Amino acid sequence: MKTTDARTFQEIDARQQKRWQEMNAFRAERLPGKPKFYCLDMFPYPSGDGLHVGHPESYTATDIISRYKRMKGFEVLHPMGWDAFGLPAENYAISTGVHPRVTTEKNCATFKRQIKALGFSYDWEREVTTIDPGYYKWTQWIFLQLFNKGLAYEAEVPINWCPKCKTGLANEEVYQGKCDRCETPIEKKSLKQWMLRITAYADRLLEDLEGIDWPHSTRLMQENWIGRSEGAEVDFELPSIGEKLRIFTTRPDTLYGATYMVLAPEHPFVVKITAPEKKSEVETYVAAAANKSDLERTELAKDKTGVFTGAYAVNPVNGEKIPVWVADYVLITYGTGAIMAVPAHDDRDHEFATKFGLKMIEVLKPPADWKGEGAFCGDGTSINSGVITGLPTPEAKKRIIAWLKEKGIGEPKVNYKLRDWVFARQRYWGEPFPLVHCDKCGVVPVPESELPVRLPEVENYEPTGTGESPLAVIESWVNTKCPKCGGPAKRETNTMPQWAGSCWYYLRYMDPKNDKAFVAGDIEKAWMPVDLYIGGAEHAVLHLLYARFWHKVLFDLGHVSTKEPFRKMVHQGMILSYAYRDSKGAYRNYKELEIAEDGTAKTSDGEIIKPVVEKMSKSKKNVINPDEVLERYGADPFRLYEMFMGPLEDTKPWNIRGIEGVNRFLKRAYAWGLERHSALTDHEVSGQDLILRHQTIEKVGADIEALKFNTAISALMIYLNRLTEQKETARADFETFLALLHPFAPHITDELWEVSGGQGTLMKQAWPAADKAVIASRELEIPVQVNGKIKEKLHVKETTTQDEIKRLALEAAAPHTAGKTIVKTIVVPGRLVSIVIK
């Protein structure tokens, strides 16, 4: 190679990115005229730390797919944007006074610069930002559609309150009783909140999971989160107050085993039924339960507590008088807030009954192979249970429900764990609600013509802490006219949660500048659904459930044409890295250490420390900065390494040494291309070389389709190894290699393409076609096993008949079978021959 011709990878990155921009290479047509492919990344929250190496992992994957699909003749929609509302910018504003918009815009610019440096083929004309009034106008508009449909309502509800963030949180934002963002224990606080009736869509959100190509685990998580359970509601008489207590159970077949009842501490009947002599004890218990945070309630879960109210209920199936207790293991938020307790057949009831010495009655016979202890909770056969005695559980359930209904004491009922979505935050940096409160007219939506309701400038970002947002103190903004009656009215001062903007951004990309509609109908029909969506698994139930909900609402209103937004969903695995912790337990920055061959490190004071593979975080000082990798290697090695590390969906450790391999490969490819491009031969290669070309075409294409980028790269390495051995390079091999490598390493391949006289970008060239006939002409090595051990190997054409292979195998194995009886011979076409002897 003449080194004078060579450019550094960084020079190549800059040159090719400039060329792509000049030829407007990534622009997607407004309406696709060819088969379409909508390839979507989860848009990032632009944090102040900039990109970390986890972001480009999924972006590289979608970029490979996008470039590949374009080469396969698809019109590809591949956009990027910013999920830019959010707490960090607001918290930063509180401490520094810098407007969140300023911080956010700066962060967006950094993210954009870093993403562009990697050469991803995004159509930047379609960039969207959730904080842009032209965008949140439509977020507000969609909210109004929900409002008008009765899916948004105000309710005074006990909400999860983070005392540090001074805001309400959705259940989904509470992690182990703590605030998802700041880890402060969550308290309960009663506030008037905007709620979205996601529960109205519970069944459809559940059912429609069937039709989409999503990871099994994500579907399961959504199923569990929705938590549908079928059972019955049953009324129990409370003779002391002459009322009925309604309970929910999924096991109505165990009704005869109900020996006591439990009310949640917040249940309205608690006060009514408590016997005078139990009053103070019950009140004390209820007050204590009210003061427990979610965290405490969770931590104390193992040890059940409760008190007897002194009242009794009547079991409707057998007339038994059973005691009514109050205990906080029963939740007011689920079912009816009251249960019948069947200690013989429920673990929790069993534990409670054991602790308080309550009666247990067995009404289920376990299957013969059951050898558990304590309560039997599975399916068995009903015993001592009146009309259902002798029936297996599923049948017993049906029968008893029918019987209860007939007698007027119960009815079938479906319950969900899913709660309505608390859709309001007492914060500044979010979308304002397009609503005003009028004394005369109540809650009135802002007319569509007045959207967006813009976020006003404030001086103080500090939440009021009283449950009102910082917006509440801006009187000039709050005081307005009622759109209905023209009288004085006040604006809603809560803002929408961060999830709002991300619920529909994938729709806006299709038609980002439209100011008449969030997306034009014909454009929506042409592009939807999203064909491939890649993003983190941490959104399995949050964003991905909310977005499906909004999409279904829009579908019902006729605004979108598909009932599900994302046809195929894939989660990229997390990238971990080596963290070094010294003997004092302090994390050391890997850059300040002397790293040995085996990965162990030596500190400046001579201490040897072993690395631990951990999630990247600032506090662990093991964050890999993409800028540094780019500076040292360039964009293509970075992209290639992220894909070569392992399967996209796996968690895998970043090892800076690993990049050396792909860097060498690209350097060899570049050197080979520079050396050969001017002396390509036009005559066709044959034999193994031709077979290898077509095998590689087939393998790389199939692997890209299956998102198995690591093995696609290894096939390309094998191909290049052979090409560099050849004395002459056929034009067809040169072009094939560049085309196949292009989606992975677009800069270097386009550089070689350009240098060799090619026009435009390889991305606009056709993907090479694999010739199956050529592949079929290859020679196979067929191992011959004798009693499971490989003894010989046959070399045959793929077209050789089974009989012939069998004959050859028996012949070859003759020395090993001499004097023995051949019991059977198994020929697996294209694989092996197995001979069993005795």
Place this chain on the structure above:
RNA sequence: GGGCUUGUGGCGGAACUGGUAGACGCGACGGACUUAAAAUCCGUUGGCCGCAAGGCCGUGUGGGUUCGAGUCCCACCAUGCCCACCA
């Protein structure tokens, strides 16, 4: 406690619907080039025995099904993630 995921060389990882375990790469070792180093190139590289031919062992552990198991079944151990008193 429940659900799901994953266990393969020194390391990252390959292995189609049960069919040659360890592709490809890193690292290591040996060699070439060089005054030298870097870079590059060539060779070796799962373990054990053997001069070799070859043999034995080997995919977390213990069983099982099968001509054949990394792959299927049962039990156990370990890992990571999610949910966590939802009646």
